[in-house]
Amino acid sequence: MILVFGRTGQVATELARQADVLALGRAEADLMQAGAAADAIARHAPRVVINAAAWTAVDAAEADEGSAHRLNADAPAEMARACARAGIPLLHVSTDYVFDGGGTSAWAEGDPVSPLGAYGRTKLAGEEAIRASSARHVILRTAWVFSSHGANFVKTMLRLSETRDHLRVVADQIGGPTPAADIAATLLRLAESEAHGTYHYAGAPETSWAGFAEEIFRQAGRAVQVEHIPSRDYPTPAQRPLNSRLNCAKLATDFGINQPAWRDGLSRVLKELGV
Numbered sequence: 484m485i486l487v488f489g490r491t492g493q494v495a496t497e498l499a500r501q502a503d504v505l506a507l508g509r510a511e512a513d514l515m516q517a518g519a520a521a522d523a524i525a526r527h528a529p530r531v532v533i534n535a536a537a538w539t540a541v542d543a544a545e546a547d548e549g550s551a552h553r554l555n556a557d558a559p560a561e562m563a564r565a566c567a568r569a570g571i572p573l574l575h576v577s578t579d580y581v582f583d584g585g586g587t588s589a590w591a592e593g594d595p596v597s598p599l600g601a602y603g604r605t606k607l608a609g610e611e612a613i614r615a616s617s618a619r620h621v622i623l624r625t626a627w628v629f630s631s632h633g634a635n636f637v638k639t640m641l642r643l644s645e646t647r648d649h650l651r652v653v654a655d656q657i658g659g660p661t662p663a664a665d666i667a668a669t670l671l672r673l674a675e676s677e678a679h680g681t682y683h684y685a686g687a688p689e690t691s692w693a694g695f696a697e698e699i700f701r702q703a704g705r706a707v708q709v710e711h712i713p714s715r716d717y718p719t720p721a722q723r724p725l726n727s728r729l730n731c732a733k734l735a736t737d738f739g740i741n742q743p744a745w746r747d748g749l750s751r752v753l754k755e756l757g758v
Contacts, residue, residue: 485674486529488512488520488562489536493633494576497667498535505529514558515550521565531674532566533574534559537606541580542720544601555605560612567618572679574670579626579658579685581607584724587657589689591730592624592681600721610681621673622681623666626727627695629748630663631755640696641758644705654693654711658727659685662748669740676738683729686745702750703758 489495490508499506505527509515512523514536524532537555538544544551559575566573580603581596598604613620629635643650661684669684690698693711700707714723734740 484527484529485531485533486524486527488514488523488532488534488558491633492535492537492539493628493630493635493663494666494670495535496632497630497663498533498670501664501667502671504533515553517557518561520558520561524562524565524569528569529571531572531574532562533670533674534562535576537576538602541600541602541723544605545720548601548605551601551605552608555602556608556612559609560616563613563616563618563620566620567616572619572621572674573613574621574623574674575609575613576666576670577610577622577624578603578606579624579727579729580724581610581624582724582726584726586726587728589728589730590683590726592683592733599724602721619679621678623670623673624681624683624729625661625666626658626685626729627660628663628666629660629752631752636660636692636695637699637749637752638756640699641703641705641756644700644703644707648706649708649710650696651710651712651716652693652696653714653717654691655713656723656725656727657689657691659687659689659729659742660695660745660749661686662743662745662752664751665743665748669734672738672740678738682734682737683731684734684740685729685731685742686748687742689728698746698749702753
């Protein structure tokens with residue numbers, strides 16, 4: 484049995500749609516409480532654990548780094564120790580925010596990490612705790628996740644387009660939008676392998692948030708003009724990385740898993756949303 488932490492998030496929802504997993508929400512395993520993760524693993528005795536739970540409110544993490552650290556670092560550390568004791572693998576979803584977003588080259592797994600804010604710091608602390616354990620693990624870094632459920636950029640753009648025909652969207656942050664369905668499929672494939680270590684997985688080709696928005700409106704048939712603006716014109720409590728490109732060659736070389744075509748994934752999501 485595959486035990487999934489997280490039940491309502493984008494990746495967790497897709498995992499439950501694609502496989503027979505036991506997905507635990509806060510009611511079944513409150514990860515804000517010390518020991519909850521380890522208790523759940525001991526109680527259910529899974530053969531694999533996938534951690535798809537996280538504090539993903541990037542701006543809110545700046546005001547409450549302690550809570551973000553509990554969910555993004557302390558809980559994964561507990562999972563890793565429990566998995567090590569049980570002799571089972573742990574698969575953990577991480578983020579491009581562990582990097583500082585400098586330069587224009589796609590980040591490789593071994594590149595130096597230097598988070599810009601609280602969210603990235605707490606996610607990096609979770610990675611480090613997992614690596615420090617003796618558990619066999621996979622850390623899958625991804626970026627710009629979207630799907631037909633949960634809160635994400637696609638749904639936000641569609642909602643705004645209901646009442647507006649002109650939107651100002653950041654154009655100097657570059658990355659790869661990644662369908663949650665493809666992330667889930669990759670995790671399930673890795674769960675059946677002997678994979679160990681850190682891998683990158685993000686959509687292709689690279690684009691900006693403004694470019695992503697334009698494709699959303701094109702496919703949705705919405706007549707919305709997208710004005711390209713720099714990040715400085717859209718200030719947020721947390722600084723966003725300008726370069727969110729991820730080099731995914733290692734995953735392709737080791738497992739033949741190629742980057743998903745995000746435009747195709749977007750088409751599927753819009754169909755699910757009835758757009």
